[in-house]
Amino acid sequence: MATGFSFTLHATDGRARTGVIATPRGEIRTPAFMPVGTAGTVKAMLPESVRATGADILLGNTYHLMLRPGAERVARLGGLHRFMNWERPILTDSGGFQVMSLSGLRKLTEEGVTFSSHIDGSKHHLTPERSMEIQKLLGSDIVMAFDECPALPAADEAVAASMRLSMRWARRSRESFGDRPGHALFGIVQGGVSRDLREESAAALTAIGFDGYAVGGLAVGEGQAAMFGVLDYAPDLLPEDRPRYLMGVGKPDDIVGAVKRGIDMMDCVLPSRSGRTGQAWTRRGQVNLRNARHADDPRPLDEECQCPACRGYSRAYLHHVVRAGEMIAGMLLTWHNLHYFQEIMAGMREAIAAGQFEDWERGFHVLRAEGDIEPLGRPGAA
Incomplete structure (x- = not known):
């Protein structure tokens, strides 16, 4: 493992784990939720505000940053950390998922992917080697191997071919990444919802050797039951002494279920994204602030929450x-x-360390099942 990057497991409770990922730019407490800073910003937030929520690490998008403003430009300006004024760790994805999901015309070969920018239609070529180069130019602390992520559902033959291509790309990513002390490279397990393919992928990645391992190719349309079905075994296929990262997840109950599974x-x-469309996630479930029921409500969104929205503003104002x-x-x-998402993570870390994860999880689900507080004017209203 690269000098300056390490993972220490502090406690387990069932299959749930808590520990610390150490990097030269700071520690990441696990289980960790990474806010997404797609184009060098977590939308609608200042970096110091993101940190104040409890985030230890952000995610940046290779695809978006390579198209605009360009990886070479970011490097000339001192790297992504300085560019976006975030000095703590950054993980960058490889660009593979966005190429498949956002690009227009694209051509996939053994070498890589040629695609048209969704911004201006310009042509670009992305390979494992170029993805590693871009992520190095950005200066990311945790680099993701370049992979292909097929949308589900898909035929087993297509998923198998895609997974094996991703494994060949993973080896090329590993070779191109080289020796970069203080920086980590994660491999990505693919294989759809097939246990045989997931096992084959995990074995291939473990043989190559990575600083951490991601479970990819989920949360792409297969549904929570199928996702949990994969997570019932997939984390256990990976080395215990390396971080396990589930990409692109998710809703609060997805997150809790994933941590429960390792x-x-x-x-x-x-x-x-929800915040920009008037949707709030609370310990009592999702609240739509566009609804007229909030128009005259002087109460906070969540009386127990200490965030600025809940401390200083009413539901009526937010509406x-x-x-x-x-x-x-x-x-x-x-x-x-x-x-709220960081509060969930902190609660789980504390519960796992105390050997009380099952009780915490039960309380989490019970309160969510109760639903939002009663509107004013109805029996039982606060």
């Missing part, structure tokens, strides 16, 4: 600025959502 790291655009399309609506609700 996952250490997750990322998702959901908290920020007003959401309906009026004011920028502060997305700012406040994104801060709240990110704060």
